[in-house]
Amino acid sequence: MSAAVKDFKSMGPRDLRCELDELYAEYIGCLDDCELEKWPELFTDKCVYKIIPRANYRRGLPLATWLSESKGMLMDRVVAIRQTSMYAPRYLRHLVSGIRIKGWEGDLLSIQANYLVLETLVDDVTKIFNAGVYLDRLAIVDGQLKFKEKLCVFDSIVVPNSLIYPI
């Protein structure tokens, strides 16, 4: 963005944490503000986005509730949500807490963070929709941190209502 390219790999934890606070705030912001079109832009071209129950993840079982393997697939899903899917209108609201910097593995930065997603259906109270942990790997693309892999590992096997929007 700026003329001076950020050197993430030599950043101290303090600076890196600030960058991550911004990235995750932007991530949940674009989902909750219904700026869904901006969401795939936070990923690398080739990427993994997966929503998977904790029970499956722990046992190494592959079955996931959502699996996309490229930015194109994410964009495709956004178009589907906007234009073809039928579902009751709803709002999501994300909270993220406890961002942990797990370290660099080569050019990928491993991050872990807890999340809570609230859902509000029309004329209904706000309810817990989904909670779990993000297990993410970030890559540097054009001087910005992007999601190369994002696993949303959720605690409850029960998905109330239906999963329409990304977590």
Add this chain to the structure above:
Amino acid sequence: MSAAVKDFKSMGPRDLRCELDELYAEYIGCLDDCELEKWPELFTDKCVYKIIPRANYRRGLPLATWLSESKGMLMDRVVAIRQTSMYAPRYLRHLVSGIRIKGWEGDLLSIQANYLVLETLVDDVTKIFNAGVYLDRLAIVDGQLKFKEKLCVFDSIVVPNSLIYPI
């Protein structure tokens, strides 16, 4: 507060984020600690504090659940809560996540953040009371950031029980 006045407008995002973390922690802290008298002090003399359902906000409809237009009105409300209102005792508990720095517009700093407010009535479990987004504009007064405008845009049209305390 200190001899050296902070120059918020020339601060980088890292320093600014730290200031915001402190401000929002203080904001929710004085509400949840029942230090309600400190709450109006976080606003400018002339200010807007509004709690408004998302549906109304999005359509530009003016009807709000709470509207105060000065620090005096906020103080007045605190006195009402303390001395004249009748309501079942309750505790609130705020969580704030995803603070986004939207930028300066003249001397005002635009901030957005998700919030969740939990409510606990006597002999009852803790429940979700209200969730939504803060849309705030901050001004610098005497070297401190204060709320010039604070909109609490909440997701559910349903307010369980009644709204007594600020969000």
Add this chain to the structure above:
Amino acid sequence: MSAAVKDFKSMGPRDLRCELDELYAEYIGCLDDCELEKWPELFTDKCVYKIIPRANYRRGLPLATWLSESKGMLMDRVVAIRQTSMYAPRYLRHLVSGIRIKGWEGDLLSIQANYLVLETLVDDVTKIFNAGVYLDRLAIVDGQLKFKEKLCVFDSIVVPNSLIYPI
């Protein structure tokens, strides 16, 4: 950890906040990742860990839901949870928000932060388990911040199901 010992007491609020973000992320991370054995390591040898309802705390009543007074007692409890206790399997998920630096009192750093703990039982939805405020005192041991005292003051007198894991 590193050759250069961190000088917490002379740190500015910005650096200190980063350290606290990391400490609390690690605290909730080891609880939610089922790395329970790492949890006592975040405390000093002689310490106080207490989970107490707000009503009791406010009136100065001593009765607590959980009281441990040393790292050894914490380790003992972890062994009990792992090996002897009988309880339905469950996951906890912590969110922490609004970390406030209350200041140094001698060699102890006072910190306050809101928390929300979610619980997920097998084949059930995720529910609110416990919410309240951490009232903590941190000491410096071997160049690291450790909990000398951690009070979990919770809002609801009602503990759903049973309290097995730490808060």
